[in-house]
Amino acid sequence: MDRAQTAATAASTETERTAETAETAETAETERTAEHAAHGETVRPVNDGTAGPAPRADPSATPPPLRPRYPLAAWAAGLLMAVPALVAACRALDTDAMTPVPQLLSLLPWLTLPAGLALLLAAATRRRTLTFVSVLVLGATAWATVPYMPQAVIPYGLPLARVKVITANVEFGEGTGSLADAVRRERPQLVFVSECDRACRSTLVRTFAEELPHYASVDGEGPIGSILLSSYPLRDWREIPATMGMPGATAEIAGVPVRVQLTHPMPPIPGQVSLWKRELGRVKSAVAAAPAGPMLVAGDFNASQDHAAFRAILAAGGLQDAARRANESRLPTWPTEGPLPPFVQIDHVLVRDFSVRGVRVLDLPGSDHRAVVADLDLRGPR
Template sequence: MDRVQTAQTVQTAEHGETAEPVNSSPAEATPGPAPESPPLRPRHRFTAWAAGLLLVVPALVAACRALDTDAMTPVPQLLSALPWLTVPAALALLLAAAARRRVLTFVSVLVLGATAWSAVPYMPQTVISYGLPLARVKVIASNVEFGEGTGSLIEVVRRESPQLVFVSECDRACRSALTQTFADALPHYAAVEEEGSAGSIVLSAYPLRDWRMIPAAMGMPGATADIAGVPVQLQLAHPLPPVPGQVSRWKRELGRVKEAVAARPTGPMLVAGDFNASQDHAAFRAILAAGGLQDAARRADESRRPTWPTEGPPLPPFVQIDHVLVRDFSVREVRFLDIPGSDHRAVLADLDLRGPR
């Protein structure tokens, strides 16, 4: 019998059918089509879409922060809440992982990391102070909201006994109350005498000269104080808020503050007030860079303390827009004080004026 037979035929006894030859060589088996990946389940598809939508705002705002731009509405408004955007970014990462979408998960990690990085500029700033301390200076910066918080501010000033007080939204009645109440303790002042939010004043225990004012919709007076025989540049800052429709004016007025501090590049300086900007805004950081200034709150590791809003809808304060900026001063302490009647907390900075290096 020939042994080269490669297939065998099986006769079925019951039906009389002949089976197909069976190939006994595995190497000659014809491969079938590759199995397709299972389609995304509807639940996972919805989860992936939700993750993508949650990433849009944090990605946009973090990108603008990294590119050092305030862009246009709604970016300036959202930059005020940038650290809080880590919440939707983290939720997006969880949803992307649950949906088992690798690319989306990777993007979520990047966005969360970029958003969390926004906290880095708020870390304590170490500055080596040169020169001997010449005078201890306590400064208060307060927005009294159309003068409504004047009485509360008077109580704070009596209690804290500051040498300099920067007051925004101080109308004529507010100015009159402050100057009369502190005629002995703070006899010198530079003011913009207007009603509503346009009025403002700088009260000083030290003689003032060289009064000046930055052109703006709301008062921004400045002067030079003689402290321990040293001329110190004082400037109140209160630009328009970056509400939709006036972002360009907000940038322009912050730009004027920048020009004012850049015009005096040396010597001690204090710039304080309601900046309507946080350290996440490029226009605010430009002021710091132009004048070689430091935020006293950051120096004291208090730069995450929110100052606005403290009244109105049931929304907790979430952003620090009130600042005391310093040059040639060392920082002892920074505190934030409630001012009933105002929607802002006041900033109190306890400083030491330093002599020449």
């Protein structure tokens, strides 16, 4: 009986001890949790059944970099940037280089579109270097499209005479009738006509025998023929040697000798870029060798202001593009035939010692060019 009581007493004591131990552990755990909570820590269980504080997050740690994505977009952005980057670089270096650069320079303002699309694609890929390069390419392309204006002395003398000029390419003579209508309507004093074949020449000389009785011409069929019609007497005829006719002369305007020159070099199509450069170089040499004084150079230059060979002519003769002076840069004159509207100005009127009152273009049905009309004032000495 005593043994049974003793065993029961021992079991009861052991149970109480176990309960106390569990209660003590629970109390300790509660106190530890409260202590860690006061320090901003959390408790998490570990594999051995014990709990410990979780490590604090380091606020100075750098977040992981964004992972590049869309690899095909990155390739597309690079391809879209290639042409604008090449053309903008050649424009900045003042060179026409070789095919396909001269042809692509005619599209320079439009190359901001693929450059802008390349930037959007580069940004989507999250590639920082590619995005930075695309920003540079877009900026360079946009800078290159700013209208060119050479430094020149603007004449301030009194106006001596008002002169209206028309320059037109009549495309193998097909636009002769349209040009004749424009001349009747506009009543210019000087008309520069490219691709004027023998029939075109005969029609214009006969039709305007009274209004424009003086002329200098190069006879030829197809694109070779050209004629310069004038209401002023012409002397000192000179022709710039070229595949297509480029006649010139000296006009007497209000008693002042004015050198007038028609230009029509070969176009820069693949395979004849060297010839195009050579013929524009001859125009440059001719205007550089001309005597000081007023000058008019007009025609189909087959070059835009973005071509280095064209800008070299301006610099050599101290000339300025009348359209630029009239704040009408990039008046598109070609091509008027085909699915696309005209997108480049290759027909120009260049002036020296003239002020410009206005420049506009006229459609010429039958021709793939628009005509350029410039209203000018011949200025006397300052």
